[in-house]
Amino acid sequence: MASLHIRDVRKNYGSVACLKSINIDVDDGEFLVLLGPSGCGKSTLLNAIAGLEPVSEGEIIIDGTIVNDIESARRDIAMVFQSYALYPTMTVRKNLTFGMRVRGASKREQQAAVQRVASILQLDQLLDRKPSQLSGGQRQRVAMGRAMVREPKIFLFDEPLSNLDAKLRTDMRAEIKKLHQRVATTTVYVTHDQIEAMTLATKIVVMKGGEVQQIGTPEDVYDRPNNLFIARFIGSPAMNCMKGMLRSRPSGVVFVGGPDKAHPLEISLGQLSPAQERYIGREMTLGVRPEWFALSAGDAGFTATVDVVEPTGADNFVLVAAYGEPIMTRFAPGVGKVGEVVKLTVNPGKVLIFDAVTEERVS
Known part of the structure; x- marks a missing residue:
């Protein structure tokens, strides 16, 4: 050796x-x-x-x-x-x-x-x-x-x-x-x-x-x-990479993006971190793995419609549309039906932020 x-x-x-x-x-x-x-x-x-x-x-x-x-x-x-x-x-x-x-x-x-x-x-x-x-x-x-x-x-x-x-x-x-x-x-x-x-x-x-x-x-x-x-x-399905910017709200930081500017996609990211603070109001890319999403049982989260369900046996890959943004999610077998409207949240401790210009991860 x-x-x-x-x-x-x-x-x-x-x-x-x-x-x-x-x-x-x-x-x-x-x-x-x-x-x-x-x-x-x-x-x-x-x-x-x-x-x-x-x-x-x-x-x-x-x-x-x-x-x-x-x-x-x-x-x-x-x-x-x-x-x-x-x-x-x-x-x-x-x-x-x-x-x-x-x-x-x-x-x-x-x-x-x-x-x-x-x-x-x-x-x-x-x-x-x-x-x-x-x-x-x-x-x-x-x-x-x-x-x-x-x-x-x-x-x-x-x-x-x-x-x-x-x-x-x-x-x-x-x-x-x-x-x-x-x-x-x-x-x-x-x-x-x-x-x-x-x-x-x-x-x-x-x-x-x-x-x-x-x-x-x-x-x-x-x-x-x-x-x-x-x-x-890295990853299959690949990480969701969504362009937008961060907004500060009383409840914490929110990602605002999606192609529909009149009705944007908003994802709550919890409390503001020092790295995120620099990107308030600036263009950035939010990175979220499919398994970092979760179904919300209450009012929390954002609304999405199921477009495609790909059962693999061990998992269901569920492609949803949220305010015009296609998002791939990963759930247990049996979850998701085409046309179903669901509420989704993300794990704020997992999401990543990438600089829109350099494409380097900043948090």
């Missing part, structure tokens, strides 16, 4: 900057997920850590050693790719030990490594099969096992589950999480799938346009996103 430090790393392709001053610290045993849309630079950064791409500036430090000029094979990392990249004519056993044989490991060492890895990944009954005789999930476990036999300092995963169907992805997420809990090897995992990021990571790095937007725990980036990009990117 090892720590990983990325210091002011830049990567340019001619005049195009792909990575812009990246700074990330990964502690020993952490599971770091690089998350972002396609083209944000996350795979380029992973390849730079692996030594497959040279950096234009900055340092990559593994276990206290600057590895910029150390070739990939000597960095003591193991990479699992999006494609399984298994040798089709070799059995699972030979696929697992191929790298060890090339490095001159003894048969005893190879056998011990296969037994250890096969037990962890439940490959014992598959060792004499060839890749064509395996399911997609089994092939991915073999690809993971081939990386594990090396006992590397760092595991690198490049969107390893994107080729699997929905059920297999769920199963393999659990396998990868159990694997990390058992071996506790420092891991860097690239994905554009926020569900993978939220369920696997101990720390998430959200990237956009070659820049780091936020580094934090899954709870941090979900509950307190740094800006509107993260607020909209």
